[in-house]
Amino acid sequence: MPNAYKNPVKPRRHSLLAGLAIALACTLAIPAQARETVRIGYQKSSTLITLLKAQGTLEQALGKDNIDISWHEFPSGLPLLEALNIGNVDISADVADTVPIFAQAAQAKLTYFAEESPSPSAQAIVVAKESPIQQLSDLKGKKIAVTKAAGTHYLLIAALNKAGLTFADIQPAYLTPADGRAAFENGKVDAWVTWEPFLTSVQRQLPTRTLTDGAGLASYKRYYLTSTAYASAHPQVLKLVYQQLQQAGSWIKKNPRDAAAVLGPLWGNLDVETVESANAHRSYQVEAVKADQLGEQQKIADAFFAAGLLPKAVDAKDVGIWKP
Template sequence: MRPARLLPAALLLTLLLTACGATSSASTATDGTGSLTLDVGDQKGGSEAVLRAAGELKNLDYKIKWSTFTSGPPLLEAVDAGAVDIGAVGNTPPVFAAGAGSKITVVAAWHGSSEGEAVLVPNGSKLTKSRDLKGKSIAVAQGSSAHYQLIASLEAAGLTPADVQVKYLQPADALAAFTSGKVDAWAVWDPYTSQVLEAKKGRVLTTGQGVVNGLSFQVAAPAALKDTKKAAAIEDYLARLRRAQDWVYTHQADWATVWAKDTGLPYDVALASVRRTHSTRIAVAVDRPLIASEQKIADTFTALKLIPAKVDFADFVDTRFNADLPASTTPAR
């Protein structure tokens, strides 16, 4: 099989799944019965795509207005502004939003493998372990899940960010720097990890497995949660998302086909990313261990002065939708 080609920078910019990025880029609608409209923040190849592929957008008794964002931070800005009722993000954007005093509430969580969260090095690199990163330059998107994964991986190796040269670059710029040899390593997430590996342009030095929490979230606007009818729609929406994720686990190739078409990813890259990351996720409770894990992330960024003041993450969660879900510490699939 021929190695997958690396995506052009323009396409990479549309796939910023958890780092900083631009504002809402598109809006679509899903028809349902009833007069209520749920405003949902989405990312390309995200919730709308997986719900549609799994057949979970049928028989809605409310309408959904989808707004597509390039990443988590601008999506959470829209939640804070009340323009979006709920949306999906990774484990780090809510910490920065909470640090900024945003009006956000984590209402649902998924736990997945952190194998896709990786520090990559070029194939010819002499680096063989995390400790070898001392004094080296590393590209990472500031405030992304990969940013925390890098810090945690350095800590596990007995290093701090001061021991390396951190280069804050968004994925498109980081890819160019990585492939041209301008940085020694790249801390990134799937599908970029799968893209580099499938194209045989690099190898994994270390992953986030065992050092980061592997969580992703649905985050709602407090005003929407106070609205009885919208809260009921959110509960139904979350149930559909959980069923859709179960569908991904049993239909990996089918989801890879849909995801590749929706994002423009090569199929081989999409399938590798689905197997490594997407299909591993299970719905878990928003519980005390989850809050403690996110609090650790917040405290880390506060200590680095990247968040201006201490964050009490417990103030930004709502446990009403936990139902009988397993603990957040339940192993990923």
């Protein structure tokens, strides 16, 4: 009789062990979640993305979803969006309002996913302090350094129009910010149209005068973009990036000195005071893009087309708009 109580136990034990073996085999058969990489393009003036990159904040946020980041720096906004258009990057950090217009003219399929509210004083036209150029009308016939398709390109057109001049009345020297600074410093151009942090840097380091900034001429919004295909396939990535941008914008305004200490070494070892002053001219207020607020984008597109600088007219609303 005692054996009658022991024998039934053995099959149950074998059954338990077999079940554990099957469960373990199934667990091992499930592949680990594959990691993906988002390629982010940026430029030196892409302050919030630069800050997130330096602090590692964005990597941490995306890493929780098994997403890595590949960083790609560009000298200005136009080559950045060209890279976005041909699929070499997935997300573009902020570019000036003019840049998407040129990209649209090149048939790029773009989607806006965030914007920074206007910062008109973050760009300006400067001349040497002893220059005979005293007012905008004096720019006629002068050689002016400007970065093609940058926000300052539109500021120059708007400023010339205000003075009763056209773009054909000046000699444009299409230069990157670094080359523009060198040409201006060496007297190779009569004026330079530039933006932050290059603007405050030259104002503090060289004897200059400011002919005008963007107030009343160009509101200077900065837009974050992606390809329409990427926006459709990766809304969660855009959501995380959008949230991090908002947090970074808030942090930089609440902690201007700390932000300047981080950014200074990344901006060519600019001193803290220069960086803090430059950042004071930017809003860094990240918001959702709304189709009914693209009126100035259309105004910019029309101005460039009228000046013969676009190959065709552009409908500024012919873009995708991602909603957070």
